[in-house]
Amino acid sequence: MDYSYSTKLLGTSEEELRYAAGLLARGEIVGMPTETVYGLAADAENPRAVERIFAAKGRPQDNPLIVHIANIAQLEEYAHSIPAIAYRLAEKFWPGPLTMVLPKKEKIPDITSAGLNTVGIRMPCHKAAKSLIRYSGKALAAPSANLSGSPSPTEAAHVMADMDGRIPAVVDGGSCPVGVESTVISFEGDAVRILRPGFVSSEELSEWAEVIHDKHITEAAAEGEKVLSPGMKYKHYSPKANVVIVDGSEEQYLDYVNHQVVDGACAMLFGSEADRCMIPHIAYGDTSEEQAAKLFAVLRKLDDIGAEQVYARMPSTEGVGLAVYNRLLRAAGFEIIKP
Ligand code: TXA
Ligand code: MG
Numbered sequence: 001m002d003y004s005y006s007t008k009l010l011g012t013s014e015e016e017l018r019y020a021a022g023l024l025a026r027g028e029i030v031g032m033p034t035e036t037v038y039g040l041a042a043d044a045e046n047p048r049a050v051e052r053i054f055a056a057k058g059r060p061q062d063n064p065l066i067v068h069i070a071n072i073a074q075l076e077e078y079a080h081s082i083p084a085i086a087y088r089l090a091e092k093f094w095p096g097p098l099t100m101v102l103p104k105k106e107k108i109p110d111i112t113s114a115g116l117n118t119v120g121i122r123m124p125c126h127k128a129a130k131s132l133i134r135y136s137g138k139a140l141a142a143p144s145a146n147l148s149g150s151p152s153p154t155e156a157a158h159v160m161a162d163m164d165g166r167i168p169a170v171v172d173g174g175s176c177p178v179g180v181e182s183t184v185i186s187f188e189g190d191a192v193r194i195l196r197p198g199f200v201s202s203e204e205l206s207e208w209a210e211v212i213h214d215k216h217i218t219e220a221a222a223e224g225e226k227v228l229s230p231g232m233k234y235k236h237y238s239p240k241a242n243v244v245i246v247d248g249s250e251e252q253y254l255d256y257v258n259h260q261v262v263d264g265a266c267a268m269l270f271g272s273e274a275d276r277c278m279i280p281h282i283a284y285g286d287t288s289e290e291q292a293a294k295l296f297a298v299l300r301k302l303d304d305i306g307a308e309q310v311y312a313r314m315p316s317t318e319g320v321g322l323a324v325y326n327r328l329l330r331a332a333g334f335e336i337i338k339p
Contacts, residue, residue, distance in 0.1 A: 008169040009156060012128045020171050021135030029053055031145045031159040032132055033173025034124045036097045036181050036199065037152040037296065038159045039068070039142030040167065041132065044078075047109040050141050054111070056166040058148045063230045064114035065141040066099050066182070067121050070133040078108055078119055078139065083187050085209050092208065095125035097182040097199040101229075112141045114230065122182055128173040144181060145170075151237045151299040151331070154179050158300060179293035180323045184229055188212065195229035197323040199292065217326050220334045236330040239299045241266070241307040243332040247314040248339045256339040257281075257311045264308030268298060273313075280305070284312075288321035295324055299331055311337075 010016040012033075020030045024041060027049040032041040040056060042049035044067045054061060067078060072090065075082065079102035086100055104119035113119045124130065133140055144152035147162045156172035163170065183198030183205075191210040194202055197217055205211050214228055221233040241264075246253050250273050257267045258278045270291075271283035282305075284298045285291040302310055312332065315324045329336075 005165055005168045007160065007164045007167055009160065010169050010171045012131075012171060012173055014131075017128060017131045017171065018135050020169055021132050021137075023168055024049075024132065024136040024138060024140065027052075028168050029056060030132070031153075031156065031163060031167060031170030032129055032140070032142060033126055033156070033171055033176060034068075034129045034142075035126045035176060036124075036178045037154055037176050038145040038156065038170075039129075039140075040145040040159075040163070041068070041140040041142040043136070043138040044068075044112050044141035045107055045109065045138065047111045050109065050111045053141065053143060056163060057143060057146070059143060060148065060230075061111075062114050063143075064116055064118075064120060065112050065143050066184075067108065067112065067119055068129065068133060068140045068142055069121060069123050070130055071123075074139055075121060075123075078105055079103060079121060080105055083190075085190060085192065086187065088208060089185075089192075089205075090123070093200050093204075094123040095130070096123070097125075097178055098122060099182045099184045099196075101184065101186040101195065118186070120184060126173060126176075128171055132171070149236060149238060151239065151296040152181060154293075154296045158297070161300075175293075177293065178320075179295060179297075180320065180327060183323070186228065193228070196232065197320075197326050199320050199323065201319045202322060203319060217322070218329065237296070237299060237327050238331050238333075239302045239307070239310070241302050241310045243268075243299075243310040243312055243328075244335045244337050245314050245328060245332050246311050246337050246339060252339045253313050256337070260309070260311060262309070264306065266302060266305070266307035266310050268302070268310050268312040270313055280307075288316055288319050288324060291315055291324045292320045295327060
């Protein structure tokens with residue numbers, strides 16, 4: 001592949017969005033802001049455009065893409081056998097950070113769904129993303145816009161850091177407010193199975209349906225084990241540093257990290273305990289919402305400051321906290337210390 005683009009950074013004026021939509025309509029790929037993370041968008045129905053996404057990211061071919069739509073009619077264009085509960089959830093949570101895995105129609109090419117007979121569909125609520133879908137006249141397949149394995153991008157600068165020269169343009173829509181990727185669910189009878197936790201929490205979903213937690217939310221897949229969401233088997237979200245999660249009270253955490261006085265050690269803590277931390281540290285927030293919003297930027301920052309060994313404080317697993325924990329576990333290669 002010839003990575004010879006001079007990547008344009010576009011704003012969100014109508015003119016710039018129409019320009020980006022024109023690229024998409026012609027089969028090019030574009031960095032797109034969403035409320036969760038930046039996506040790398042392409043016409044979901046165009047196999048050659050989608051192929052460009054896999055090449056630019058270095059993404060394994062067996063990992064399916066999420067298709068982004070702008071109205072309910074598009075849901076029925078791409079999926080069939082849609083259960084009543086899916087419509088109820090769409091009414092409640094769309095547009096927003098919820099992806100539903102459903103049986104796919106023929107219009108979705110095999111490369112988009114990585115050969116599966118299902119497709120993940122979501123309707124984003126970010127204004128620029130909605131405009132790109134409408135102006136291009138296409139449903140947009142979009143994975144997170146990072147190089148495969150790296151932390152997801154939550155700012156246009158992160159997309160540029162990974163994709164400069166590999167794609168024609170990035171639309172800069174500012175920082176992504178949610179900060180972690182959408183909740184991915186599938187349907188089992190009347191129940192929903194959470195394949196990947198996100199901002200739409202297990203607690204919220206359980207007001208509408210019985211909720212099953214897929215075991216790979218918190219457990220590593222064994223070598224060769226079949227997983228329902230292919231993305232869950234890869235090492236992910238990793239900075240160059242070795243990350244471990246330290247699971248204990250504030251006192252235990254501080255006592256542990258304050259003994260790690262070696263070059264390259266860095267504490268990744270909530271913030272309120274920063275005054276009493278004696279080693280270099282970065283805060284990722286005191287509430288789960290703040291932690292979600294800052295997580296990926298902090299993981300990237302750790303590389304910028306040359307951290308080699310990171311001690312991350314164990315987050316709460318309630319609400320969006322479960323998504324934070326799920327991403328941090330993968331960044332840490334599932335390594336947890338209990339001091
Ligand atoms: O918030 C998000 O979902 C962002 C923004 C850009 O919309 N997108 C995103 O895409 O996170 P990606 O490709 O990085 O992650 C998609 C996840 C992967 O873990 C993938 O395996 C899973 O969703 N997935 C997609 N289609 C699926 C399907 N048909 N069955 C099971 N899992 C699926
Ligand atoms: Mg991703």
